[in-house]
Structure formats: C-alpha cells, structure tokens
Amino acid sequence: MDLIFVIPVVAIIVISTFIVKIAAVALNLTGLDAKHSFFQALSAFTGTGFTTRDSEQVVGHDIRRRIIMILMILGNAGLVSVITTLMLSFRKGGFAPVLVNIVVILIAILLLIKIAANKGIMRK
Numbered sequence: 101m102d103l104i105f106v107i108p109v110v111a112i113i114v115i116s117t118f119i120v121k122i123a124a125v126a127l128n129l130t131g132l133d134a135k136h137s138f139f140q141a142l143s144a145f146t147g148t149g150f151t152t153r154d155s156e157q158v159v160g161h162d163i164r165r166r167i168i169m170i171l172m173i174l175g176n177a178g179l180v181s182v183i184t185t186l187m188l189s190f191r192k193g194g195f196a197p198v199l200v201n202i203v204v205i206l207i208a209i210l211l212l213i214k215i216a217a218n219k220g221i222m223r224k
Contacts, residue, residue, distance in 0.1 A: 105188045106201050110208040112185065116178045117216050120145050123171050130163050140164075144171035145178075 120141045127137035140158055143149060144167075158164045 105185050106204050106208075108185045109182055109205055110212075112178055112181050113209060114212060116145065116175075117212055119171070119174055119178075121216070123167055126167050127158075127164055130161060130167075132157065132164065140168065141171060144168040145175035147172060147175055 120138075123141040123145070124134070124138040127140055128134050132140065136154065136157070140154060149155075158168050
C-alpha cells in the first residue's frame, strides 16, 4: 500500500483548516464579530466571494483587506497542491490501491471536520 501521496493531501487539508481558523481570529481582532470573521475567512480562502455589505466591511479596512488578500492567494495555492498531489496518488496501481487512498483521505477529512467543529478552538 503506497500512501506516500495521501499524506501530503491530508497535511495540506489540515494546514488549510488552521490557516482559515487563524485568519478568522485575526479578522476578529480587527473588530469583526466571530461569526462574520470565520465566514469571511472561509469565503476568501475558497474564493467564493462575499455579499456587498460584507465585502464593504473588509475592503474598507486596511488590515482586513490584507488578511483577505493573503487568504485568496493561499487558497489558490492549496487547491493546486491538493489537485496535483491527488493526481499523483491515483496515477499508479490498480483499483485496490486507489480505493485505499480514497478511504484514507475520506477518513482523515471526517476526523478533521470533527476537530474543526470543536468550538473551543475559536475561544479567546
């Protein structure tokens, strides 16, 4: 079983989650409430955009704008890294190794979601 390419995928997902959490805390420290901070950080990291009122809150503040710009760049880099690593992990072997890789990645993602949903991480 060759999990050499699965480990980087899981690592990138874990690091991405921490980046979004850290950015949410940074946005919160600029005066944005916790709920909006996390949504803004996740939206910027995934490149999904904001509503007009929400974007005005971010664009009108220099530090928030800088945080959001960094998240946009890191989000794109993370997506490219995950896609590249996934392609490398699925390119060799038969059906069984690919299935094992998929199962390992899904289990890791489920564990990560469970950990990320922990409200204690965002407490000050």
